Amino acid sequence: MTVPAPDQDRAQGTWLDRNGPGLPPGAAHTLEQTWSDPPGIIGWFSAINHKTISKRFMVTTFIFFLLGGLLAIAMRLQLAQPNGRLLSPDLYNQVFTMHGSTMMFLFAVPVMQAVATYLVPLMVGARSVAFPRMNAYAYWIFTFGGIMLYGAFFLDIGPDAGWFAYVPLSGPQYSPGKRVDFWAQMITFTELSALMEAIVLITTILKMRAPGMTLNRMPLFVWTMLVTSFMILFAMPAVMLASTALITDRLVGTHFYNPGEGGDALLWQHLFWFFGHPEVYLIFIPPLGFMSSIIATFSRRPVVGYPAMVLALIGTAFLAFGLWVHHMFATNLPELGKTFFTAASLMIAIPTAVQIFCWIATLWTGRLNLKTPLLFVLAFFVILLAGGLTGLMLASVSLDYQLHDTFFVVAHLHYVLLGGAVFPLFGAFYYWFPKFTGRMLSERLGRWNFWLFFIGFNVAFFPMHVLGLQGMTRRIYTYPEEMGWGNLNLLATVGALTIAVSVLLFIINVLHSRRHGELASSNPWGGGTLEWSVASPPPMGNFPLVPMVHGRYPLWQAPAEPLHVTGLSNEHREVLITSVADARLDHRMWLPSSSPWPFLSAVATTILFIGSIFTPWAVVWAAVPVAIATTVWFWPKRDVVRQRVRTELKP
């Protein structure tokens, strides 16, 4: 349902006006039917529409965010005073391991992919993501992995060796039992999901852009997701390799990490951080796209320096793979070698600085619409800037000798990850919520949400810099009173509780607004990119008429002929495939129908993964259901093939 807001009727008219009368009602109805998932319970498990899957994905990651946040509150309450007795050391170690693993593997990376699978097709003018069934499968795999981890935690067999699971502590000798196996297998689940989502996004971005959307007209958010997805392809295999070697060390007695048998404990750290440092950028780069989208719309002008922004993203992606040793400065690696990693770690500040300067220039020369999304984005300039500067301190080998593994690092990483990712993410929720649901979030609650979050964040995390310098090490479940760390820890706990209140307001805002919020027009913020050209929420097939793109901000720039593509079938899930660089028309393609088999394949895969925690033979016998499920998934349907042949244009 679309009701134009009063300020919507701009002089040049809305996109729909400019786009002609659109599809006749009958055709629009057919298109909606074609792209809808079947109804009913089986239909629910058969859903493959990218918007449906993405919404589930976002809600799932947000639930993990809340669980991770509750664990953080538990830790803060334990540390609020010296000699805390709330959590036993065993439980505390599980809690901090679960908090880190949840936030990194079950929230921060997947939430960006979840948002992207919703927005990228809409931004590039596509009716779907590529490989919609694989997209659904990736979602289910992710969800089952997360449920398995929390199932283990609630049964008191949650992992307790840290989210980084350093060997030998996480090895068979010092972590007997199944705790670490659940952690390592959770990695398998989430990385499998992330790799498949990366493939889905890369293919969508490179092959399914609307005609005319050349690479240099792609919205910056789409650029960030392209860069991020390629980084995932290179980073994730390292940790899957590392965790698989850990699993075999634990399960079948290999000795990859056992120095007593010719293995090496440092090998784990190299493999883990070769993934782990790029991972920070997997979390940080998509929000740069949120920033560019929001700043452009709310300062009513294109972002300054599009080519510089794109080059900065690509530069960041390459440099991100050359920094991993700065997590290992306290080991006995050669000193000269460490200096190279200092240089690389300092150098990566340059592309980020370029982007920050471009955004400030955009704000400086723009006209500002100071709404909640922009507030969250402005917080980036305070928090991420501080986190980036403390990052420069940690890049120095000598300073890192003092700061490494202290609360200073805890402060730094939260400044970077919350300031660089979570604040822009919340801004993005406020910005795109009307597109997701057709209703606006409350601006009033939004401001409370923002200010409580901003103040609470700084109260919680700024004191940790000081605590680290005063000698407070990380991952300690308690500390003696004489250390004098009590007051600042209490303050940090108060800040953490303030953040909790703020997030609670956000939840109230979402739950209330999705039913009772102000109705949103198709373009409530006056944005310039294609997702704002369709109704809010978008029809199941996204674009009634697939647009032709003539500029970077198609909704802002004067319309040009031709306006849209004609001749695409409404009766079939037909999409346009275009060329990689120039988005020239290539061919038409039919995407598969909705199917429960991605879900069932994910169930079969889950049985294999969880079974193999307990016996290596599960890899053998559980491969049978996986093979059956995926075979049925890919089995071609005779009548679809026949129809496809019939619709082919004869020359």
Add this chain to the structure above:
Amino acid sequence: MNAVFLDPRPLQDALRPAGVQAAHIGSLWNLTLGLCAVVFVLVLGACLVALWRAPRAGAGTEPDLSSLSRPERRTWRVIGWSTGLAAAGLLALLAADVWTSRALARLPLRDAVNIELVGHMWWWEARYRDADPSREFSTANELHIPVGRPVVVTLRSNDVIHSLWIPNLQGKKDLIPGRTATLRLRADRAGSYRGQCAEFCGLEHAMMALLVEAEPNDRYEAWAERQRQPAAEPVDAVARRGREVFLGKSCVMCHTISGTTANARFGPDLTHLAGRRTIASGMFPNNRGHLAGWIADPQSLKPGVNMPANNLPPDELQALLAYLETLK
């Protein structure tokens, strides 16, 4: 749980260097903090000015597309210069870092004290090395070092990764199984410094501290000489009974008291236990009450510690305590 009541209170603070290595890092910290603070103020200032001077708009305000048709040269110049300045600042930081690394590596090592430190879950075993093997000795959880003389700590671990961090004296270094690392430091001011394991090492990572007593060289030498002696023969009957208790119970399965038949290496060396200020790896004051509690039920003080509970009759416990108190 009781806390350490020690006088003087040991320092654990990276910003109050008491040795040359920590002082080098401290100067780098001051320089970096200053430079970063300037950058923070400048960038945030630019952001605030932008917010203050830009006119306000609404969602319906016509977007300004002029930048799509003509390049914004002035803006580009400012961004270019700012990026150049940022790069210059980063180069300065790199130079300062290399300079500091060089200074740290150049600590003169003549007349150094050599200590081999082994990390265990969750305590520290120290062996003071000497060219003359008869002058070597072992202790645990408390190091004494001479002021003004360099100390070379050789770091090893046989279980999991630990990390030695004594912030007032030097940055941290990991103890990695299968690898040997060294940490070079020098205390320039006498005092008690507290260190702590910085790498998560399992259940009681939080309770793996150690004390470093930096004292004038003559006092250090006297201490070292005492450590080289075997345990004193107990003089009174109660202490002698305590020694029998020690040697007759499971204590000997793990601990050493040189001069007796107890020479197991699984737990800390107790030869001069009474001379140490703390027990349980720097966590509790070494007094009769804590020691009694520790022997009877270590799990209540440090849950998960490898020392088992010892259910001794009161008289045997008192005798044992009396004996342990003679181990100066």
